[in-house]
Amino acid sequence: MVWIGVAVGALGCYLLKLAGLSVPRHLLQRPAVHRIAALLPVVLLAALIAVQTFSTGKGLTLDARAAGLAVAAVAVWRRWPFLVVVALAAATTAFVRWAVTGS
Amino acid sequence: MLGARNALYGLRLSEILGVRGVRRAVAAQLVIDESTAMSIGRDTDRAARLGFYATGAGVFALWNLGTLIGSVGASWLSDPRLLGLDAAAPAAFLALLAPRLRGREVWALALAAALVALVAVPFVPVGVPVLLAGAVGVIAGLIPRHGRGS
Numbered sequence: 001m002v003w004i005g006v007a008v009g010a011l012g013c014y015l016l017k018l019a020g021l022s023v024p025r026h027l028l029q030r031p032a033v034h035r036i037a038a039l040l041p042v043v044l045l046a047a048l049i050a051v052q053t054f055s056t057g058k059g060l061t062l063d064a065r066a067a068g069l070a071v072a073a074v075a076v077w078r079r080w081p082f083l084v085v086v087a088l089a090a091a092t093t094a095f096v097r098w099a100v101t102g103s
Numbered sequence: 104m105l106g107a108r109n110a111l112y113g114l115r116l117s118e119i120l121g122v123r124g125v126r127r128a129v130a131a132q133l134v135i136d137e138s139t140a141m142s143i144g145r146d147t148d149r150a151a152r153l154g155f156y157a158t159g160a161g162v163f164a165l166w167n168l169g170t171l172i173g174s175v176g177a178s179w180l181s182d183p184r185l186l187g188l189d190a191a192a193p194a195a196f197l198a199l200l201a202p203r204l205r206g207r208e209v210w211a212l213a214l215a216a217a218l219v220a221l222v223a224v225p226f227v228p229v230g231v232p233v234l235l236a237g238a239v240g241v242i243a244g245l246i247p248r249h250g251r252g253s
Binding site: 021072 | 127193209212215232233235236240
């Protein structure tokens with residue numbers, strides 16, 4: 001029963017992706033649609049970053065991840081390599097978590 | 104609900120990729136946060152396509168491999184939070200988003216989107232906050248620009 005749910009979910013997710021790619025080209029060439037399509041990845045990624053950093057899924061929280069993101073922001077601003085940015089964020093978060101809670 | 108944003112990514116990607124038929128069916132499977140992020144930051148269409156396919160294929164392979172390793176090895180690593188790995192994803196997305204944040208308008212829009220998503224978190228199911236932020240982008244895109252040539 002669970003696997004039927006998984007299969008339906010997977011198919012739904014795939015069809016959503018296909019639908020996005022299948023929007024007719026002439027529709028995308030209208031200026032407003034073109035602007036929206038260009039802005040959407042920016043707003044979606046920004047929102048994703050915020051939600052992944054400051055929420056637990058059900059509520060808002062401020063924890064060690066915020067410190068990790070702050071360090072990542074500095075590293076990005078300094079144009080450090082991608083992997084350095086990610087590693088610094090993870091290390092900072094782990095350190096702050098360990099220093100604050102002792103676990 | 105989590106997958107709905109991929110349809111919105113597709114709007115932008117279909118222009119860059121220009122795929123039809125079987126190739127579109129394959130490309131659709133690869134549409135995800137990472138491949139979109141690697142694609143939209145490129146200056147040329149060629150580099151954008153490369154970014155999309157390389158990242159999409161890489162994520163697809165490593166994600167499934169990682170899931171397998173994770174399910175087998177979960178017993179050894181007590182808690183991934185101990186390594187701060189839960190902060191790795193937002194940091195990576197930040198690094199990918201940064202090249203797009205050119206100009207005050209885009210900055211303001213990104214911050215507004217983040218704020219809308221956060222405010223919504225306690226009130227709606229998982230996945231919906233990001234979609235609401237998408238609505239912010241749609242509304243901003245509908246406002247015609249006058250004389251500033253953006």
